[in-house]
Structures are given as C-alpha cells and as structure tokens.
Amino acid sequence: MSNPLIFDPLAGLIAKAGRGDRAAAAALVKAVSPKLWRISWRLLRDAAEAEDVTQEALIRLWKVLPTWQAGRAKVETWLHQVTTNLCFDRLRKAGRFVDEDQAPEPLDPGPMPDSRLHQSALRDCVDAALASLPDRQRAAIVLTHYEELAAKEVGEVLGISVDAVESLLARGRRALRLALAPEKADLLQASVEGHAA
Numbered sequence: 001m002s003n004p005l006i007f008d009p010l011a012g013l014i015a016k017a018g019r020g021d022r023a024a025a026a027a028l029v030k031a032v033s034p035k036l037w038r039i040s041w042r043l044l045r046d047a048a049e050a051e052d053v054t055q056e057a058l059i060r061l062w063k064v065l066p067t068w069q070a071g072r073a074k075v076e077t078w079l080h081q082v083t084t085n086l087c088f089d090r091l092r093k094a095g096r097f098v099d100e101d102q103a104p105e106p107l108d109p110g111p112m113p114d115s116r117l118h119q120s121a122l123r124d125c126v127d128a129a130l131a132s133l134p135d136r137q138r139a140a141i142v143l144t145h146y147e148e149l150a151a152k153e154v155g156e157v158l159g160i161s162v163d164a165v166e167s168l169l170a171r172g173r174r175a176l177r178l179a180l181a182p183e184k185a186d187l188l189q190a191s192v193e194g195h196a197a
Contacts, residue, residue: 008074018065029058032076035147036083042142043087045131053090057083073156080149080157084139091135129179137172140165 008014010031016024036057040050060082061075068075130138136158143154144165151165158165 006071006074008070008076010075011070014065014068014075015070018068025062028061032061032079033058035076036079039080039083039139039142039147040087042130042146043084043135043139044090045127049090053083053086056086074153077153077156080143080147080153081159084143084157087139088135125180129176132179133172133175137168137175140168141172141176144169 010028013024013028013031017028033054036054037050040053041047044050044053057079061079130141133141139158140154143149143157144151149157151162151169155162155165158168160168
C-alpha cells in the first residue's frame with residue numbers, strides 16, 4: 001500500500017528552484033532560513049555556529065533540489081531533520097553532546113530568590129535551563145514549543161516515534177520545571193504582564 005501524497009506549501013518554489021529559477025531559490029531561502037537559524041541557535045547557543053549550520057543545511061538542499069520528489073515529504077521537515085542532525089554532529093565534535101542516559105538529574109532548586117529578575121534575566125534563565133537539557137530533549141522542546149511543530153513532525157525530524165517524542169517532551173518539561181522553580185513567580189508575573197500589554 002502506497003503512502004498518500006504529502007502537501008508541501010513550498011512545493012512550487014522547490015520545483016522552480018530545482019529547474020534553476022533564481023527568484024524561486026531566493027524566495028525559498030527567505031522562507032526557510034529564519035526557522036533553521038532559530039533551531040540551530042537554540043540547540044548550539046552560538047550565533048556564528050547557527051549561521052554555519054543554516055548554510056550547510058541549505059547547501060544540502062541545493063544538492064537534492066533537482067531530484068526532490070514532491071509529495072513524498074515536506075521540505076521543511078527534511079530541513080529540520082538535517083539541521084538538527086548537523087547541530088548534534090557539532091555538539092558531538094565539541095564534546096558537548098549530552099544523551100539522556102548521561103544527563104545528571106536536576107538538583108532541587110531550593111528557596112525562591114528575594115529580588116525580582118528583569119525580563120532579560122528571566123529569558124536568560126529559561127535559555128540556560130533549556131541549554132542544560134540533554135540534546136534530544138532540547139531539540140524536542142525547541143521544535144515543539146518554539147517552532148510549533150506537531151509531535152508527528154518532530155518525530156520525523158528526530159527519526160523517532162510520536163510516543164518517543166512525547167517521552168522526550170515529558171522528561172524535558174519536568175527538568176525545565178525543576179530548573180526554573182526558583183524563578184517561577186517571576187516567570188508567571190512576566191507572562192501576566194506580557195499578556196496585559
């Protein structure tokens with residue numbers, strides 16, 4: 001039984017770019033680059049590295065464009081997978097890749113701090129807590145909550161089942177809750193103020 005064709009909103013640009021249309025290629029880069037950079041930055045925490053990974057993912061796309069089979073997969077899902085794997089490769093090479101089995105359990109965060117943190121300090125706390133997660137948990141959180149991909153798409157990107165994605169998300173959320181517990185009141189206040197503005 002064959003798989004049904006997958007709708008890809010970028011299919012037209014892909015086909016044109018694959019035939020050498022420069023305007024379509026530029027539009028495709030404009031459409032996908034920001035998201036690839038954000039994923040890379042969230043996983044690597046380095047703007048220059050994120051730029052390099054984005055460029056490498058686009059180079060890989062250009063190599064497959066002429067033979068891309070529309071309807072078999074969404075190009076964005078494929079690019080997310082390539083980008084995530086490139087990030088994992090860089091983390092491994094730098095000795096920074098942390099697998100779930102190697103990650104230490106988060107410590108009890110202790111009492112709430114007395115002083116209020118500024119908005120940028122809160123963002124830094126969230127980013128630091130996110131950076132402390134094992135890489136696959138961080139990728140699942142980034143792809144789900146920051147890039148708003150469905151669990152099925154995250155599973156396709158990471159090469160795992162939806163159940164495995166849900167497991168990564170549950171463990172990642174639990175670790176984030178523990179890591180961010182001291183800032184909980186400030187985070188809630190910032191969220192309320194952000195919605196009121």
